[in-house]
Amino acid sequence: MSFGxxxxxxLLGTAALILLGAGVVANTVLKKSLGFNGGWLLVNIGWGFAVFVGASISHPTGAHINPAVTIGLLSAGNSDFGWGLAPAYFLGQMIGAILGATLAWAAYKLQFDTHDDPGGTRGIFCTGPTVPNYAWNLVTEIIATFVLVFWILLSPAADVDTDGVPNFGNSALGYAAVAFVVISIGASLGGPTGYAINPARDLGPRIAYALLPIKGKGSPEWNYSWVPVVGPIVGAILAGLLYQALPVS
Structure with missing residues (x-):
């Protein structure tokens, strides 16, 4: 498969992921939305099935939609696409994330305009810790991402097809299995930081939030932005290295 x-x-898969993921958060946060106060469970389910939709769309590339997945596969030696094509994944994921966040804002523009706490809308787009402590917040993101990437590497179809495209997901459930894993991570490990577990998922929408014309919006909190980028990368590398050390590799 070519770079383009x-x-x-x-790009298409990640845009769908963020459109639906940020969309479910907007639905629960913005007061003039029918999903207002829908709660953490609705957010987890929405994000989980946003992964299902995004992964299904980007199936031709192996459905990474997450730089941590790309890095994890490379670290595990479980891919034939190599570091030379990795920038194509990273660029598509980042630009897709910005596009998806922008589309989510457009879908809810009237609700943003009439929301009585515009300064508190950053969480619709990106994550943040409930108890700020960057070292421990980093640990949370490392652990949560490790779970996701390690599961992908050990899943029944975690192989590489004849075109060098990695396939993963339970053979019966396909990408729905990945959605269930994401929902599980959110329900179990998402409370401390909002479980970015995806550098593009957090940084792309954070950039969009900084640029979008949301009246009265708050700070993008750039001082925290490195945590949901570095944490998932470290977690993915650790998952890949452990995979290489196991007999299955």
Whole structure:
């Protein structure tokens, strides 16, 4: 698969992921939305099935939609696409994340305009800790991402097809299985930081939030922005290295 093809499919899949993921958070946060006060469970389910939709769309590239997945596969030696094509994945994921966040804002523009706490809308787009402590927040993101990437590497179809595209997901459930894992991570490990577990998922929408014309919006909190980028990368590398050390590799 060419650089351009990877870029397009990852962009489309990640845009769908963020559109639906940020959309479910907007639905629960913005007061003039029918989902207002829908709660953490609705957010977890929405994000989980946003992964299902995004992964299904980007199936031709192996459905990464997450730089941590790309890095995890490379670290595990479980991919034939190599570091030379990794930038195509990363660019598609980042630009797709910004696009998806922008579309989510457009879908809820009237609700943003009439929301009585515009300064508190950052959480619709990106994550933040409930108890700020960057070292421990980093640990949370490392652990949560490790769970996701390690599961992908050990899943029944975690192999590489003849075109060098990695396939993962339970053979019966397909990408729905990944959605269940994400819902489980959110329900179990998402409370401390909001479980970014995806550098593009957090940084792309954070950039969009900084640029979008949301009246009265708060700070993008750039001082925290490195945690949901570095944590998932470290977690993915650790998952890949452990996978290599196991007999299955």
């Amino acid at each position: 093809e990877i870029f397009i499919w990852e």
